[in-house]
Amino acid sequence: MDRLPETTISVQNLHKSFGDLHVLKSIDLDVHRGEVVVLIGSSGSGKTTLLRCLNFLAEYEQGQIHIDEKLMWYCDADCRQKRPTKEIAHDRAAIGMVFQSFNLFPHRTVLENIILGPTKVKPVRVPKPEATEQAMALLDRVGLLEKADAYPNTLSGGQQQRVAIARALAMEPKVMLFDEVTSALDPELVGEVLNVMRQLARDGMTMVVVTHEIHFALDAADKVIFLDQGKIAEQGPPEQVLFHPQSSRLKDFLRRFEEMTLLSWRRAPPGEKARS
């Protein structure tokens, strides 16, 4: 068997601008196999942009991102020679992404949403019967087996987001990226999505999660990164970053969650921790 690299994602000196706006400033980041990294920060801190750079949905001008020791994107000095779109697409197929706004395909049933990738996109195409079987297993895993033939618009937000997770998992990704996946949900639907993500973390999936759910960071993350004004301001194990913030920016940021999240968590810690 091939040796699997320890570091799944490696970001070096990443810079990204939107016009004059310098959104990411020299980001360095390593994500190891099986690790769950949670990115927090106020809006505009660059966390979503960083996530989108990881699968090159957002283009960047400077820096290097390696996924499994393979350079995600490059161009020569004057950028005439770029990495071919086909190669980027090929690599993206192994990186699952879940969006804030679900983005299920509304003209396809839940099952059709899930098997589209394996049957039509995956570098090694999966035959339809096999893809269907795998899709049903995934739907079972996210608790939506009975919704296979439903159209996305008939589902609740939480159900749609769980289908979106199943759709991404159907590609058998090495890494899963989550972009504020619970931000568009009614509060009572957040839990069902986070539970699926917790289970995924327990199963050993490598995950990078942008979220405002401090709760989730505490019980599922291996590492929490606080982004501030396009830079990594603080990082470390969740307890260290969330309970012992060093900078005043992070203290201010966390104060907003204190009453509603941290205190309630201390009062009634949710079950066992995802990992030790």
Next chain:
Amino acid sequence: MNAHLRFDLDYILRHLPDFGPAIWMAVQILVLASAIALIWGIFLALARLGRGPVYWAATGYIELFRNTPLLVQIYFAFFGLPVFGIFLSPFATGVLALAAQHGAFFAEILRGTIQSVQAQQREAGLALGMMPNQAMRYVILPQAFRDAIPASGNQVVLLLQDTALVSTIGVYEITKTAYTLAERSAASFEMFVAIGVIYLVISGLMSITLRGIESAYRIVR
């Protein structure tokens, strides 16, 4: 009693069978021209979303054909094409002229619906590992086609009305037949009432069919 005020229903009924072949002719023009226009429209719409010469060629074509009267285009095709050594039957000339203009209209309908599919849909496809052309094929176009059905249905109904113009180059469709029968009698008014009703019935049947297609393929977002 003044003969001009008499409405000769009997004359219409007597000549109704003459309209059988005329309606069949109009339906053939309608179906062929619509099919060609739709396919041509898809090409034009995709070209118009491209860049460089492809974009300019499609844009030039669409503007030219949208902004000149169909009758002028039909005459141009009928009298102009032979000048270039292209000899087509009046029927084929009519079908192509209709398809040429309606293709431009279809292209604009489709361009609109393609552009109105949310950008996040394309992104979701790309994030799954699709190439841009796969995202177009599996994600954007299927939605754009469905969204285009109501406006396209309207366009096909307009195309039916436009088949009347093909009468000017001697194709015996509904209007030409009515002209001929009217010339043979004093019953012009009756004839044009009759074909008005015929067009209305065909359009009505089409509208009902289209509404069925529309609701069967509607996307609820």
